[in-house]
Amino acid sequence: MNTFKKIRELRAELLNHRLKNKKIGLVPTMGALHQGHISLVEKAKESSDLVAVSIFVNPTQFNNPEDLEKYPRNIERDLDLLCEAGCDIVFAPEVAEIYAAPHDLKINFGALENSLEGKFRPDHFSGVGQIVSKLFNIFQPHSAFFGQKDLQQFFIIKKLIDQLSFPIDIHMVPTKREANGLAMSSRNERLTQGERLEAGLIFKTLQESADAILNGTPINLVIERTNELFKQNQRLTLEYFEVVETDNFTGIPSVSDPKKTALCIAAEIGKVRLIDNLLLNY
Structure with missing residues (x-):
């Protein structure tokens, strides 16, 4: 398993695989991985020659600074889990690598973002759209895998793919649960x-x-x-x-x-x- 922190180095590696006609499956995450994330990796392995996972706590999708500060981070444990699951590539950049310049781009998803999570977390889906667009541009994957737990987010990303014509197949993987039914998170x-x-x-x-x-x-x-x-x-x-x-x-x-x-x-x-x-x- 190869780990990258720089976009340029990651792109060079992915280009080598793309020239060999390998299908790339992407699993975007914010780290603090659990079996729900691993199920995404396992699903990606079923239809991809190369499975890539991003680990990045995206600041633009947090409307609550305290929530961003307290978001759990454990990169060493994450890497161990991904290696055991058979992941091929991990991209774990610093914030400055992703947002190298002042970033004021806004993405409006219309009615889809004005209810539920969008209503209670202003600008959340704009931030999701920003980071997912960047990851799609960086990885240029053939397919991408997301969990059902974030159902509204899945349909936001589906709209992003449809309206910006990304040549990417999107897959929703059922929520993994703890013994009492609590969604893994x-x-x-x-x-x-x-x-x-x-x-x-x-x-x-x-x-x-x-x-x-x-x-x-x-x-x-x-x-x-x-x-x-x-x-x-x-x-x-x-x-x-x-x-x-x-x-x-x-x-x-x-x-x-x-x-x-x-x-x-x-x-x-x-x-x-x-x-x-x-x-x-x-």
């Missing part, structure tokens, strides 16, 4: 064991709500029940719970197409913000 490292156990309520709520909707319970009643459930919990604070269509991630009063319907949730416990989702046709 780098942020989980900041939770106590007790908080991890209690945060299992998030996925349990998604499952029960999806079942209720499929059994005919009106969406507004499902949302009311969820709000009441979290009000009764002394440690979990609900930020949002919505049933949306994945075309635009705006709330819907009723289901017209289960395949395009998702339940999305964000909650905080122990000052750690967690997100999760469930596609209705799970």
Whole structure:
């Protein structure tokens, strides 16, 4: 496994593989890797000759400076996990390498970025669009792999690919979960064991709500029940719970197409913000 910190050196290495007609699969990450990330690497290996992973905590997608400062970092552990998983190339640049000059570019994704994560994290998706565009330009991969946990982000990146005509196949890999259903996340490292156990309520709520909707319970009643459930919990604070269509991630009063319907949730416990989702046709 080869590790690079400089764009020029990485590009030279990738060019050698591209000239040999090797298919490059890219897994963009912010480090603090877990089995969810490794599942992306494993999926990439199925259809790629060369698997490349980026590790970069992107400052432009954080609207909360404290969140950026506390984001977990453990590069040595990350590299060990990636080597064991069979990764071929790792790109772990410093911030100055990615943002060498003042960076004021903004990307507006329209209605898709004005709800849920976009509503509660202003400019977050603009920052995501910036870094993913840069990575696509640097790596020029044939395919890219993202986790379902960040569902809205996946559709943001899909829109980026479609509208900027990147010749890249995008793949969504199902969320990996802990034993109690909690979605694996780098942020989980900041939770106590007790908080991890209690945060299992998030996925349990998604499952029960999806079942209720499929059994005919009106969406507004499902949302009311969820709000009441979290009000009764002394440690979990609900930020949002919505049933949306994945075309635009705006709330819907009723289901017209289960395949395009998702339940999305964000909650905080122990000052750690967690997100999760469930596609209705799970």
